[in-house]
Amino acid sequence: MATGIGGCTAQQALEQLQPLTDNPPAIAAGEYRQRIQHAQRLMRENGIDACYVNAGSNLLYFTGTPWSPSERMVGAVIPAEGEIAYIAPWFEIGTFKDAQVIEAEIFSWHEEEDPYRLFFSVLASRGLTGAGRQHKVAICETASVTLFLGLQQYAGDIRLISAQPITGHCRSRKSATEIALMQTANNITLRVQQAAASILRPGITASELIDFVDKAHRKMGTSGSYFCIALFGSDSAFPHGVKQPKPLKNNDIVLLDTGCRYKGYLSDITRTYVYGEANERQRFAWQAEHEAQAAAFAVIAPGVPCHKVDDAARDVLVSYGFGPDYQLPGLPHRTGHGIGLDIHEAPYLIRKQQQPLDVGMCASIEPMLCLPGEFGIRLEDHFYVTEDGARWFTPPATSLDDPFDLAG
Secondary structure (H helix, E strand, O other), X not given: OOOOOOOOOHHHHHHOOOOOOOOOOOOOHHHHHHHHHHHHHHHHHOOOOEEEEEOOHHHHHHHOOOOOOOOOOOEEEEEOOOOXXXXXXXXHHHHHHHHOOOOOEEEEEOOOOOXXXXXXXXXXXXXXXXXXXXXXXXXXXXXXXXXXXXHXXXXXXXXXXXXXXXXXXXXXXXXXXXXXXXXXXXXXXXXXXXXXXXXXXXXXXXXXXXXXXXXXXXXOOOOOEEEXXXXXXXXXXXXXXXXXXXXXXXXXXXXXXXXXEEOOEEOOEEEEEEEOOOOHHHHHHHHHHHHHHHHHHHOOOOOOEHHHXXXXXXXXXXXXXXXXXXXXXXXXXXXXXXXXXXXXXXXXXXXXXXXXXXXXXXXXXXXXXXXXXXXXXXXXXXXXXXXXXXXEOOXXXXXXXXXXXXXX
């Protein structure tokens, strides 16, 4: 049996967990203002007159206002010059004001009124209609088609474009404060991963393990698991799980992928190991995955195109006889995804993606090996780009026999 796998009851493992003492501060109002100013600089540089950010992670990122998106239009207009303005239903104004971090004028409508028409009143209030030229207004890329078409019918000479070049550029480059929050989130989840490995036993079900992981995340001071995928044996060959997971048997591969939210920011770590004695095929595949993850990390530096990270991982897997390309057994998806307020966001480490990596970008490296009918191996850790390369948020698994490096 590998070091750290099995030997504890769920209760014993929970009792050993304690919230971390390192508690970095949440994002402050001053940083939200800096984000707005950054977006405004980008708009001016690109000839964009205003940017609308919809309820959800974009509104939260730029203004600090937590608001779940729905069929009602809620968001903020960020002009290239001047003060921002909010749009919200009249009956929600009290709640909206209570949620605000950055205070600004709120434009509202009653239920029978049209918020899409109101949007252009907001633009007019900021001097963004008429004036003898076509204005260009960026619309949040996460807004619904209904919202976009609703705006389009009143746009007239105003050109509506995607806000992704503004929102994605800003959000993909994390500040030191964001990285500190993500570091804490990942530290929590790595400790939960260790605890989860310790409670494994023959017959444990995926739902039991998922329930424990949620309780463990709560014991560590979060609101629970943001997500959790637990797969045993041949089920682990399916990257995002199966309809009816099988219980754990001796000598099964165990794949556990989970994360939490800490002060708005997410973690996401996968560990794969064997409960019992690993056979040669499992060791061979695990080593290929381990080397692919390391090779991908080694090429990361500012200016390196995202596809180079994916290329490096696939080259290793092909050298082990897997693939090529997206063929199975092999790696059927991208090597990694960005993370922050959303579990998947820019940058994406995928073939043909020319976007260059930049300081502050954060992403996963998880070149999963899928062997249909046998098992899957996914080792996932996240990194952030620095001026001289990259840093891991969590140390990668060291070996199949000691996946959490407990033996030193």
